[in-house]
Amino acid sequence: MxxxxxxxxxxxxxxxxxxxxxxxxxxxxxxxxxxxxxxxxxxxxxxxxxxxxxxxxxxxxxxxxxxxxxxxxxxxxxxxxxxxxxxxxxxxxxxxxxxxxxxxxxxxxxxxxxxxxxxxxxxxNPMPGPAQANIDLDDGEPVKLDYERRAIYVNSSYVDTTYSEFEIMKLFVANKEKVFSRDELINALRGIDSFINDRSIDVHIANLRKKIEQDPKEPKLIKTVWGIGYKYMGNS
Incomplete structure (x- = not known):
């Protein structure tokens, strides 16, 4: 119970x-x-x-x-x-x-x-290590996604994310260096978070940076594109 x-x-x-x-x-x-x-x-x-x-x-x-x-x-x-x-x-x-x-x-x-x-x-269903999850670690990318288990690994270490954070990272990783406006990210999350808005997107991005960036104040992976939105750079 x-x-x-x-x-x-x-x-x-x-x-x-x-x-x-x-x-x-x-x-x-x-x-x-x-x-x-x-x-x-x-x-x-x-x-x-x-x-x-x-x-x-x-x-x-x-x-x-x-x-x-x-x-x-x-x-x-x-x-x-x-x-x-x-x-x-x-x-x-x-x-x-x-x-x-x-x-x-x-x-x-x-x-x-x-x-x-x-x-x-x-x-x-605890998250397995990246080798068990059949994630390719040889391409030099710091962030890995295991779609089946909805798991994110940063430099081979599992990090805990919310449902919305995983969905944002899934979109970023699949579209590396594509600039996403806040409206595009909001539309991607509709149905998951009924209260989603511009400010919520900024909060999700800030939380993701804390989890995946070496220095969240100087982000290298998730970049802000001023006046538009965000893009994921990966190991560029």
Whole structure:
């Protein structure tokens, strides 16, 4: 039985979420404050955290950052805030998904199931080394993609990426040195991320650079083409 921790101070939302998730077969506990939520992370060891961004004692964004220091548990951020920048802030802080209030319990349970499924697929099917994955290491390219396992290797070392980050890298690697506008990247991700926009693309690119570049501040692999978008250079 998968365990879900709901960190939510709104009684109605918290109780409804707990009830519906319990009916779906999850073991659910609820914390009504950020400080209580941090304690519950250690005690309960959840498979997923539903985190309200607006808590009475701690900023949900700060709590998300703190949770990320302690755990790789999937985080579903929920909030009354509907602005794109609020969602981007949550994703940058480490949230895996974002759900705007008010939301249907059906959508909540679907998002929870998808995040847990994705997380546990990675655990049950750990990424093999590049030799096992039949990746050609002799062409001098620093970044390798294993399409079957949706794995990325940088200089033969596996790096963890989100679904959207992998899709962007797949597009880049297949079209080396092609300049992609932000609109083209947005269109490529539609259906994967329903909230995708220019700012989200920039966040994904920044996160990819942190994972694949030797110096993310001086990127050599993913270049910015000012006024247009981005291109992947590879071992040019």
């Amino acid at each position: 998968y365990k879900v921790l709901v960190i939510e101070d709104d009684n109605m939302v918290g109780e409804m979420s707990t009830m519906y998730l319990s009916e779906e077969g999850y073991s659910v506990k609820r914390a009504e404050s950020g400080s209580h939520g941090l304690q519950m992370i250690e005690q309960f060891a959840p498979d997923l955290v539903i985190l309200d961004i607006m808590l009475p004692d701690i900023s949900g964004i700060d709590l998300c950052l703190e949770l990320r220091k302690r755990s790789c548990v999937p985080i579903l951020a929920v909030s009354m805030k509907t602005e794109v920048l609020d969602r981007v802030d949550a994703l940058v802080a480490g949230a895996d998904d974002y759900l705007c209030k008010p939301f249907s319990m059906r959508e909540l349970t679907a998002r929870v199931a998808a995040l847990i499924r994705r997380s546990h697929m990675s655990i049950l």
